[in-house]
Amino acid sequence: MxxxxxxxxxxxxxxxxxxxxxxxxxxxxxxxxxxxxxxxxxxxxxxxxxxxxxxxxxxxxxxxxxxxxxxxxxxxxxxxxxxxxxxxxxxxxxxxxxxxxxxxxxxxxxxxxxxxxxxxxxxxxxxxxxxxxxxxxxxxxxAWEFTVAAEVERRVTELRQAAALSAAADAPSRERQEVREAAAELRELSRVVQDPELLARIDAIGRLLLPAPTELVAPRLSPREVDMITQLALGRRNSQIAEALGLTEATVKAYVSSAMHKLDASSRFEAVAAARRAGIVA
The missing domain is CATH 3.30.450.40 (GAF domain)
Incomplete structure (x- = not known):
């Protein structure tokens, strides 16, 4: 039984x-x-x-x-x-x-x-x-399940408190940036969560804070910047991208930074997500 x-x-x-x-x-x-x-x-x-x-x-x-x-x-x-x-x-x-x-x-x-x-x-x-x-x-x-669940609960609580701020049109850019960063961190945390209920909650909070825009204008990335985002989507580090494309790590870093700026992204994860929403990468 x-x-x-x-x-x-x-x-x-x-x-x-x-x-x-x-x-x-x-x-x-x-x-x-x-x-x-x-x-x-x-x-x-x-x-x-x-x-x-x-x-x-x-x-x-x-x-x-x-x-x-x-x-x-x-x-x-x-x-x-x-x-x-x-x-x-x-x-x-x-x-x-x-x-x-x-x-x-x-x-x-x-x-x-x-x-x-x-x-x-x-x-x-x-x-x-x-x-x-x-x-x-x-x-x-x-015990690890408890640790992950507690961290998810903490971040969910923080994000709920920030949701109203994120939705406000006149919210200070710094605070909107903090909301985006917190949401991206929560998405990263979801990679180690096995419980389906917690995963569903993470996804729901993420959609609340970072909803897909109804009208999206794709940022104008250069071909090389698109290459960078494509490589990031594959999970590659700067050194691996540099080796794959025959560039220096410094050049890769500069292209990645430029692409992130155009995509209004604060992290690589967020840059890839934004590029996918805009149809720049699959």
Whole structure:
């Protein structure tokens, strides 16, 4: 049985992590929860046979997971019911899933535990180094999802505040430039975002701040400037462009700068986007 009972952000990241973890370790069950200062309420399960653990609040320092959150390191109990290293607040719920051995690993972002992952076995199991490493790696990947989601949220908030400014016809050029730069940075960040909901939000904010003009007059770029934008669209650096076109890097830099100025772009990414909107490059 596979369930997730609450839509906590980053959306579906926890459940996806648990699926991969169970596949990679061959565990009987994997489960977990996002953490708050008051604990972690179990709400994501892969391989569960019942609902006895669903909704259980794991408090700091209690059980395997609570100890992992407080100690900020992996904690395992080969014989859960007999372990003297943990408290036994959740014995009834754990036994309801017939779990004999349990491993818990916290996902830490900065100085805060953001989630806890569990690997459970229904026969006595000494968790070896490989399983621990895989679970730690899964927790680190989930922590990265949190980091990306937090950065997206921060930029989205900034861009929402700047949207009105961007739309104002009399907005100071410096401030309009800052809006364009922030939007371009957000687009760059989208390259490392895997969550589809976050990607959709990034795209929507980008369209809000940098809408396609209803009437677009293509900037008049020289043939060599078009060459530069075409090379930039391929993701090439100045040195690579220089080698491809038989020019010096200084000359390439000058052409790129001139093209960006004509396209009213503050970055290479923005220059390529503007050129594509104008039909200059495909």
């Amino acid at each position: 596979e369930t997730m009972t609450s839509p906590l952000a980053p959306r579906d990241a926890l459940l996806a992590t648990l699926r991969t973890l169970r596949r990679d370790t061959g565990a009987s069950i994997t489960f977990g929860a996002y953490a708050t200062p008051g604990g972690a309420r179990l709400d994501a399960f892969v391989g569960a046979h019942s609902h006895t653990l669903a909704g259980v609040l794991i408090e700091p320092a209690h059980g395997v997971g609570g100890k992992a959150m407080v100690d900020r390191r992996p904690v395992a109990a080969t014989q859960y019911e007999r372990s003297t290293a943990i408290t036994h607040h959740y014995d009834r719920e754990v036994s309801g899933e017939a779990i004999v051995s349990l491993l818990a690993v916290p996902a830490i972002v900065g100085d805060r535990v953001r989630a806890v992952l569990y690997v459970g076995e229904r026969v006595a199991t000494q968790f070896g180094g490989d399983i621990v490493r895989r679970t730690v790696s899964a927790a680190q990947n989930l």
